[in-house]
Structure formats: C-alpha cells, structure tokens
Amino acid sequence: MRRWRWLVAVATVGAGAVAGWMVFRDGGTGAVATPTFVDETADSGIDQHFDGEGEFFEGGGLATFDCDGNGLPDLYIAGGSNPAGMYRNVGTVGGPLRFERLPSPVTDLGSVTGAYPIDLDSDGVTDLAVLRHAEGNAILRGLGDCTFEDATAAFGIDPGDAWTTAFSATWEGDNVLPTIVFGNYRVPDTIDCATSVLLRPDESSQGYGTPTALTPGYCTLSVLFADWDHAGRADLRMANDRNYYRNGSEQLWRVEPGAPPRLYTEADGWRPLQIWGMGIASQDVTGDGVPEVFLTSQGDNKLQSLDDGAIGPTYRDIALQRGVTATRPYTGGDVLPSTAWHPEFADVNNDGLADLYITKGNVDAQHDYASKDPDNLLIARRDGTFVERGEQAGIASFERSRGASVSDLNLDGLLDIVVVNRVDNVTVLRNVGVGSAGEPQPMGHWLALRLLQAAPNVDAIGAWVEVRTGDEVQHRQLTIGGGHASGESGWLHVGLGDHVTADVRVQWPDGSTGAWMTVDADGAVVIDRTSGTAERWRSGD
Numbered sequence: 001m002r003r004w005r006w007l008v009a010v011a012t013v014g015a016g017a018v019a020g021w022m023v024f025r026d027g028g029t030g031a032v033a034t035p036t037f038v039d040e041t042a043d044s045g046i047d048q049h050f051d052g053e054g055e056f057f058e059g060g061g062l063a064t065f066d067c068d069g070n071g072l073p074d075l076y077i078a079g080g081s082n083p084a085g086m087y088r089n090v091g092t093v094g095g096p097l098r099f100e101r102l103p104s105p106v107t108d109l110g111s112v113t114g115a116y117p118i119d120l121d122s123d124g125v126t127d128l129a130v131l132r133h134a135e136g137n138a139i140l141r142g143l144g145d146c147t148f149e150d151a152t153a154a155f156g157i158d159p160g161d162a163w164t165t166a167f168s169a170t171w172e173g174d175n176v177l178p179t180i181v182f183g184n185y186r187v188p189d190t191i192d193c194a195t196s197v198l199l200r201p202d203e204s205s206q207g208y209g210t211p212t213a214l215t216p217g218y219c220t221l222s223v224l225f226a227d228w229d230h231a232g233r234a235d236l237r238m239a240n241d242r243n244y245y246r247n248g249s250e251q252l253w254r255v256e257p258g259a260p261p262r263l264y265t266e267a268d269g270w271r272p273l274q275i276w277g278m279g280i281a282s283q284d285v286t287g288d289g290v291p292e293v294f295l296t297s298q299g300d301n302k303l304q305s306l307d308d309g310a311i312g313p314t315y316r317d318i319a320l321q322r323g324v325t326a327t328r329p330y331t332g333g334d335v336l337p338s339t340a341w342h343p344e345f346a347d348v349n350n351d352g353l354a355d356l357y358i359t360k361g362n363v364d365a366q367h368d369y370a371s372k373d374p375d376n377l378l379i380a381r382r383d384g385t386f387v388e389r390g391e392q393a394g395i396a397s398f399e400r401s402r403g404a405s406v407s408d409l410n411l412d413g414l415l416d417i418v419v420v421n422r423v424d425n426v427t428v429l430r431n432v433g434v435g436s437a438g439e440p441q442p443m444g445h446w447l448a449l450r451l452l453q454a455a456p457n458v459d460a461i462g463a464w465v466e467v468r469t470g471d472e473v474q475h476r477q478l479t480i481g482g483g484h485a486s487g488e489s490g491w492l493h494v495g496l497g498d499h500v501t502a503d504v505r506v507q508w509p510d511g512s513t514g515a516w517m518t519v520d521a522d523g524a525v526v527i528d529r530t531s532g533t534a535e536r537w538r539s540g541d
Contacts, residue, residue, distance in 0.1 A: 012408040032379045033349040033444070034389040037417060037429040038437045044428040045087070045099040048422050052081030052403060055133050057363050058185060058221060058241075058278075059113030059165045060420045061342070061403030061485025065126045067146040071537070072522070073407050073490055075099065076107065076145060077127060077426060078116050084112035084130070088146050094412040094440065097430050106148045111135040114403055114485025116167045120155070120177065122455035126489055127151070129180070131164040134188045156207030157199065163188050166196070168481025170225035170234040171457040171509060173257040177208070178457070181236060181481075182266060183220040186244060193219040193245050196238065198261060212260060214238075218248035222280045224482035225255070227462070228313060229306065230290050230475075232511050233312075234462055236261065239277030240293055249274050250295070252313050268311025277303060279484035283323070283345035283354050284475040286384065291477065294324065294345070296358060296484070298369060299337035301326050323385045324378055326358055331391045332372035332398060340376075341370050342484035346406040347495035348393075348415050348431060350444030351382035352469060359419060361400030372398045375419065399424045403486035408493055409503070413446045413522060415493055420486070445521035446501055448491035451478065451506060453529040460529070462509035465492060468516070469499040496521050504534060 050060035063076040072089040079085065085105040087099040111133045120127045125142035132138070136159030141151035152159050155177075167185025179201075184194035195217035202209035218240035225234040236253040249272040253261040264270040275297040285292040286305060293315070295302040303319035319325045329337055338360050345354040358376040362369055374396035378386035390396045399421040409416040416430035421427060435441030447467065451460035460478060467474045474494060480487060496502050500521045505511045508529060517534045519525050524537045 022101035026131065027323045032381055032387055032389070033351055034379060034392050035349050035414065035431050035433050035443060037394045038432055039394070039427065040097050040430045041425060041428045045101070046075070046077070046096050046426050046428060047101075048077045048079060048085050048087075048420075048426045049082055049423060050080045051423055052080055055163065056080035056113070056186065057422070059131070059133070059402065059485045060422055061131075061483070061484070061487075062115030062405055062418065062420055063115035063117045063128055064405040064407050064418070064488040064490070065117035066490050067126060067142060069144065070496060071411060071454040073409050073488075075405075077420060078112040078114050078403070078485065079110070080113070081110070083108040083110055084115070086146060089409065089514055091410050093410060095410055096437070097409050097416060097428050102146050104147070106140060106150060109138065110316065113165050114167070116169075116480060116487035117489040118178070118480050119459055119489075121127050122176070122458045124458060129169075131166045131167055131182070131249075131485060133163050133354070134161050136160060137162070137164050154207070156202065156209070160213070161188070162194055163486055165221050166223040166481070167487070168223040168225045168236065168479075170255075170462055170480070172200070172255075175201050175535055176456045178206040178461070179255070181214070181223050181225070183223040183238065184217065185219050185221060185241070191244055193217045193248070196220050198236075198255075214253065214261065216248065217250065218245035219243070221278050221482060222482055224280045224282060224292065224479060226282045226479050226482075227454055227464070227477055228252070228282075228291065228293070230464070237293065239280050241278070242274050244274050250277055264313050269310060269314035271315060273302070273304075279343045280482040281345050281356070282477070282479065282482060285354065287472070289475045291475075292318070294343045294356065295342035298339045299327055301340050301343075301358070321385075323387065324356055325387075326376045326378070329360070329370050329373050330376070330388050331374055334372040336370040338370065338373050339363060339366070341402050342406065343485055344403045344406045344483060346415050347493065348406070349379065350413065350442060350446045350495035350497065352444070352472060352474065352495050352497040352499075353382070355379050357388060357404070357406050357417065359401035359404050361402065361422060364400075364422070374398060375401050387462070395429060397427065399427065401427075403484045405488055407488055408448065408491065411448070411524070412440060413442045413448075414440060436486050442522075445496040447494045447496060447502060447504075447519065447521060448524040449494060449504065450524070450526045451489055451529070452526055453508065457509060459489065460506070460509055463506040466505045466507070467494050467496075468503040468505075469496055491524060
C-alpha cells in the first residue's frame with residue numbers, strides 16, 4: 001500500500017493558539033517561549049532498556065516512523081544486550097502518548113545499537129536499517145501493518161560482524177537503490193578503530209556490489225550525507241571518537257556518482273578538527289541557506305559554520321558566540337564536564353526558529369566527567385543566540401541518555417521527546433506547550449510537511465524545503481543519518497510563529513525547483529511533485 005494513500009490524522013488548531021506563552025527575558029536579547037514537557041513514561045506502555053557492558057556504552061538509539069499507515073509515528077528501540085523492540089503508536093490525535101509492543105522474531109534482535117528508517121526499495125512502505133554489535137547488521141523490509149522480513153541477503157548486503165553505530169543514505173543520479181554507509185566504531189574485543197563501508201547498487205540495480213572501505217577509519221559514531229554547501233551534491237560527514245584514534249580527526253568525504261569517495265584535505269580548505277565525536281546535526285542556523293553543523297563531544301561541543309566566501313569546506317566554530325557549547329551541567333550541582341550524545345535541531349515552541357536538543361550522560365562511570373548530566377534544551381532567540389531552558393521545560397533528569405527523537409507523536413502540532421537511556425527505561429516526554437496534560441495548548445502556528453515523488457526515492461531524500469513567512473525563509477534539507485544511532489522519517493515539522501499561512505517551495509533531489517505554494521497553518525500537507533499540488537490531510541479523509 002503506497003504511503004501517500006494512507007489516512008493521516010491531524011489536529012486542527014485555532015488561530016488563537018499563540019496566546020499565553022511562558023516568556024523569559026534574557027539580558028535584553030528578547031523574549032523566548034519555553035514549552036512544558038510532561039513525563040508520560042509510566043503510562044506510555046514502553047518498557048525498554050538499553051543495557052550491556054563496554055560494547056554497549058555507546059549507541060542506544062531508535063527509529064521513529066509510521067509503520068502502519070495511520071500517520072502516527074511508531075518506534076523501533078535498540079536494547080543492547082536486551083532484545084530490540086517494535087512499539088506501535090496506539091495513542092490518539094492530541095491525546096496522551098501510548099504504545100504497545102509488537103513481539104516478533106524478525107524485529108526482536110539482540111545486540112542492536114541503533115536503527116534508521118528508510119524506504120530502500122521505494123515501494124511506499126518504510127524499511128529499517130538495523131545496526132548491531134558483532135552480530136550482523138540487518139535490512140528489514142517493511143511489509144505494512146508494522147510487520148517486516150529480513151531482506152539483508154536479498155539486497156546482496158553482507159551483514160558482517162562489525163561494531164556498527166552509524167548509518168546514512170543518499171540517492172545518486174538515477175540509481176534505483178540508494179548509496180548507503182554503515183559507520184563502524186571499534187574492532188570488537190580490541191581498542192583498534194574499525195573501518196566504515198560505503199555500498200553502491202550493483203549493475204543489476206536490484207542489490208549492492210562490493211563495499212568500499214572508507215579508510216582511514218577513526219572510530220566513527222555518526223555519519224551523515226548532506227549538501228553542506230547547497231550545491232546539489234550530498235557529501236559524507238563522519239563524527240569520530242578521539243578516545244581511540246591516533247593522529248586522526250573528523251572527516252568529510254566527497255561523494256560523486258561514478259567516482260570513488262575521497263577525503264577532503266587541507267588543500268581543499270578543510271581544517272582538521274579533533275573531538276570526541278558522538279553525533280551530528282545539520283541545520284541552517286544563520287539564515288543564509290547553507291547549513292551549519294553541530295557536533296557533540298565530551299566537554300566542548302562544536303557548531304561549525306562555513307567561512308564567508310568559502311569555496312571549499314572551510315569551517316569556523318561559532319558555538320561560543322551562539323551559546324551552544326553546553327560544556328557543563330546547568331543544574332544538579334555537578335561541576336565536571338558534560339558528555340553529549342544525540343543532537344537534534346527542532347522548533348519545540350513553534351516560533352519559526354530551530355531550537356537545539358542534546359542528550360547527555362556519563363559513558364558509564366568516568367570519574368573525570370559529570371555523573372549528574374541533564375539533557376539540554378537550548379531555545380533559539382531572534383538575535384541568533386540560544387538560551388538553556390531544560391530545567392524550566394521539565395526535561396532535566398539525570399539518566400544516562402543516548403539516542404533520542406524529537407517528533408510530534410500525537411500530531412497535535414507540538415514536538416514530543418523520546419530518549420533511550422543506558423540501563424534505565426526509555427523516557428517519554430509529551431510537549432503540552434503552554435497548557436497542561438489535560439489541555440495542551442500550542443505556542444505558535446505550525447506545519448507538518450511530507451514530500452512525494454515517483455520512484456525511486458519516493459520520499460525525496462536530499463530535497464530542500466523552503467518555508468517563507470513574511471520576510472523570513474526557513475531552509476530545511478531532508479536527510480537520512482546523523483544524530484546518535486537514531487533516525488526519523490515522516491512529517492517535517494516547521495514552526496510558523498504568529499503566521500496563519502506560509503509559502504512553501506521545494507528544490508527536488510535532481511535540482512529542479514517547484515513553484516511557491518501558499519498553504520494554511522496548523523495541519524499536515526503533502527506536496528506531490530507529479531501533480532504539482534500541496535494537498536491538506538485531515539483526520540477521517
């Protein structure tokens with residue numbers, strides 16, 4: 001069943017939704033609105049722990065996607081030494097966050113470190129790339145109704161025995177199948193860095209050929225294909241853990257159809273960067289149409305921005321001036337440096353500015369790093385800086401967080417949070433805006449967007465979406481990868497502030513650009529490339 005025929009339940013919010021923000025003022029830089037998150041873990045129906053010894057100190061992610069066609073995001077959650085779990089979303093639009101586990105020998109895999117949703121075969125049903133430690137990675141083909149089959153061998157993929165913690169994908173040229181990368185951490189039972197691999201479709205276009213080793217390997221924990229200079233090509237960024245590599249650094253690979261990938265070097269303008277690379281998030285923060293890159297680490301996170309006038313990947317760090325270094329815990333009394341994992345840009349207050357969520361947590365019991373290390377919720381301000389609001393928003397817990405998802409789980413226009421914790425149960429946080437659990441209230445207007453084009457690449461991965469309100473334009477690229485062992489597919493959430501309409505335009509993966517289309521706020525819209533329309537979806541259609 002094709003995804004674009006699915007019935008999508010969407011709440012319609014009245015035009016008065018912007019009233020009553022929780023407002024803080026910060027040193028003359030302007031007001032910021034902070035949402036309230038309610039912990040619904042106990043009643044969520046999720047009982048999932050990411051557990052295990054040293055091989056599961058890293059990883060611990062989840063895939064967020066719609067596996068049964070009702071528009072509500074479902075969850076596939078890693079378990080480490082415990083079985084992974086598929087959880088169907090059984091909540092209602094605008095209601096509490098509720099899930100039920102769907103046991104299956106296909107999905108209840110052991111040694112899972114993380115997972116990413118992807119419609120690999122472009123049949124309209126989302127598949128799963130499942131990452132594992134030494135037990136063989138898997139491609140699970142979606143069959144509909146949250147059921148799957150193991151299609152790893154059918155696609156010609158060797159599951160291998162690597163310690164895999166990262167995944168990304170992009171479509172090159174007219175290829176039926178995407179180019180995919182498995183990011184590998186260490187060689188199991190050693191302290192040696194493993195080599196990650198890139199797989200391209202074989203000549204039959206029905207499966208994959210011989211993998212290409214991405215050497216040198218520097219203990220990779222996150223990978224992301226993205227158009228870093230908005231030039232129409234997706235290159236591969238790799239975040240690497242300097243705890244183990246020697247004379248290595250972060251990496252950016254140039255990937256062009258028909259050519260082997262090659263590393264950017266200082267001759268290209270690349271500036272070497274050595275950090276404890278954990279996760280990647282890409283977002284246009286400065287408003288120039290070119291994405292910045294946020295990299296999580298231990299003690300000092302980075303926000304990399306292209307130099308003005310750069311003709312190559314020449315980045316400078318702007319984390320300090322933007323207020324997103326997040327070097328130490330902001331509450332709890334622990335003064336030691338933080339350990340950051342999953343970063344995600346998301347507009348949690350619907351004001352039209354992308355905020356930044358970061359999971360935090362000690363690797364296990366590292367004495368030189370904070371043991372009480374709450375997740376960050378950095379709210380964007382109009383002057384381009386960010387301010388910490390984790391404690392005020394209600395997310396400042398002290399579990400050892402790993403992967404996460406910031407997505408609208410009940411389709412009420414408010415982004416919720418699911419966090420995978422080491423040893424402890426998954427945390428489920430419902431965004432109620434300025435309301436309460438009984439009466440949630442959005443803080444601003446919003447859109448949920450989904451792109452549709454003919455196969456291959458029916459989800460238009462690699463496309464750029466522009467959303468214009470007044471004199472401001474938000475630039476968002478659809479990607480698969482990044483974060484920390486966690487990925488999302490489905491609705492693209494965009495906050496609109498007090499605007500009740502927005503103009504939307506899509507630059508499709510092949511570089512062609514559609515017309516501007518005006519759409520109403522507070523609902524879901526599917527943009528169909530073939531028909532050139534933007535169709536509104538409502539509950540019961």
